[in-house]
Amino acid sequence: MGKRSVSTEDSAENSPEHAGGAAPAVPRNRGVGMLIITAYGIFAVSSTARALYQLIVHGEDAPVAYALSGLAAAVYILATLALARTSAAAWRTALAAVLVELVGVVGVGLWTVLEPQLFADATVWSHFGQGYGYVPLVLPLIGLAWLLRHRSGARRAAAARDAESSEIRE
Amino acid sequence: MTVMMIVGTVVCAASLLICWGMTPVRDHPADSSIVSIAAVELFLVAYGLYAGARQLGFDAPILGEVWEFWGYLATALLLPIGVFIWAMVDRTRWSNLVMSSVGLVVFVMVYRMEEIWWGSAL
Numbered sequence A: 001m002g003k004r005s006v007s008t009e010d011s012a013e014n015s016p017e018h019a020g021g022a023a024p025a026v027p028r029n030r031g032v033g034m035l036i037i038t039a040y041g042i043f044a045v046s047s048t049a050r051a052l053y054q055l056i057v058h059g060e061d062a063p064v065a066y067a068l069s070g071l072a073a074a075v076y077i078l079a080t081l082a083l084a085r086t087s088a089a090a091w092r093t094a095l096a097a098v099l100v101e102l103v104g105v106v107g108v109g110l111w112t113v114l115e116p117q118l119f120a121d122a123t124v125w126s127h128f129g130q131g132y133g134y135v136p137l138v139l140p141l142i143g144l145a146w147l148l149r150h151r152s153g154a155r156r157a158a159a160a161r162d163a164e165s166s167e168i169r170e
Numbered sequence B: 001m002t003v004m005m006i007v008g009t010v011v012c013a014a015s016l017l018i019c020w021g022m023t024p025v026r027d028h029p030a031d032s033s034i035v036s037i038a039a040v041e042l043f044l045v046a047y048g049l050y051a052g053a054r055q056l057g058f059d060a061p062i063l064g065e066v067w068e069f070w071g072y073l074a075t076a077l078l079l080p081i082g083v084f085i086w087a088m089v090d091r092t093r094w095s096n097l098v099m100s101s102v103g104l105v106v107f108v109m110v111y112r113m114e115e116i117w118w119g120s121a122l
Helices: A008-014 A032-058 A063-084 A088-114 A126-132 A135-149 A152-169 B003-025 B031-055 B066-089 B094-118
Strands: none
Touching: A032 A063, A032 A135, A032 B066, A032 B094, A063 A088, A063 A135, A088 A126, A088 A135, A126 A135, B003 B031, B003 B094, B031 B066, B031 B094, B066 B094
């Protein structure tokens, strides 16, 4: 058990984004953000695999469901990439992707409940993501909260949280 | 429930608990977390070899679709490696939490693979 002490403060100070800032803050794509990006990455992979599998193997059995599977996959891929980057443009892209995702999971969720005959096969978002333990419903809310907390204006709050967590560490 | 399913559940659950346990007590990726996801990878290799032997003609034919099963396995095998690389990008306590996703997701994937092969995982 090598006790390497690589703290979040070190990595924040080294990042160019905070080079001139007085209080170092954890960048959006580090710390807990790593976990959110991991979750998005896993959904990007699994929904892409599902969409490809449905389109290749089952072809035209359920066109609405398969088109939505493809859309969901594209949104997850976009959200993963945008969340992993720190530029202002990436922030806006991530926000848009997360909002589309939220609308998608709620909309498709309602749609599958109201008109199940349209969906001969399931999508990631069917019944509000039931087949995936409702994670698809929770994920955009977490993503949204994370993005709103990590605007440039929210950096002070992040720095305050940081100071708090380093106190706990000591 | 097959022996492989039981072993997989135990390995994944142990990995999940170790990674969760290490998150508050280590401010860097804990060795035990890394070893635990390596154990998950090792289990998947064994699971794949055993499934390969079954595929080649023991008396337990696959009920679901062959390439769906192997697609799941290939994805599952890549997961611990990908997550490990991602967890090493920023070596903080959160790396442990990132690595905890391996046990969780691989368990679900093994459950699905068992369903595809036997028709039911239980």
